[in-house]
Amino acid sequence: MDVRFISDDGVRAYPATDLKRLLDRPDGLVWVDVPTWDDEAAHALTNIFGFHPLAIRDSRHERDRERTNPMDLASPGPARDARDIDGPAHLGETQRLVLT
Template identity: 45%
Template sequence: MAAITVLALTGDTVERHPVADVATLLERPETLVWVDIPECSDEAVAMLTDVLDCHPLAVRDCMQRNRVPRVRIYPHQQLLILHGPERGPSGHVHYLELDQLTGDKYVVTVHGPINPNVPIEAALRETEIVRRRLEGGRFRPGSPFELSHAITSALSHRLESFIEELTSDVWQLEQRVTGGHMGNPEEFLEEL
């Protein structure tokens, strides 16, 4: 399992910290904290509950698979549940869940639960893109909501690319059917 990543963003500075520093980092003025949790472990639940005082329903939603995207508003934070597609080797589509808890000084991203057949790198793709932009100095969010927007936009770009790829596949199959060039019917049905 991949480790929890904690980033503290202050002005033009991006620092990595251990999970134990989250409470102290939240007390720093002008600091935005991003905690990226690859899978909701006991350590993650303790941080969500004890340090960030997350609503119990938000913690529950981060621990379990949620079938549909949703937004939940709690007194001092918002929960956004999103899904991104990942094509499996046989054409099966996995929906990778990415939960975001956004508060006044932090964003917490929680991935999963992740199907064991999906590589962890696929689940972390969007947060890694945003993290690299931060650490490379190409992105400096002014608020937790700007950081959440960047992560959500990265996920939307993947969804857009996936839909374009599926549309292209369907278009090619349609061209073969309407052109009468299906070839071996059994192989064609398998492709469909």
């Protein structure tokens, strides 16, 4: 698992054991990359980030199964353009995290 902290000072690599401390820092963004699945990744995603067990299972077996979800395309619901919103639009932030 690769852990990076991105701030005005640049990008710096850290060990996964520093994740909790890095997430508490208000001066940057934490980037976590899991190029190969291992116990360290499972621990971090489960215990530090609090991902649902099904998300962990799917991440572990990402390439093992086809991902399709049936949808009723006949009634997908209203589509809205951001320019049609009356009032302020809000985008959510997830604790300064980028998960890939």
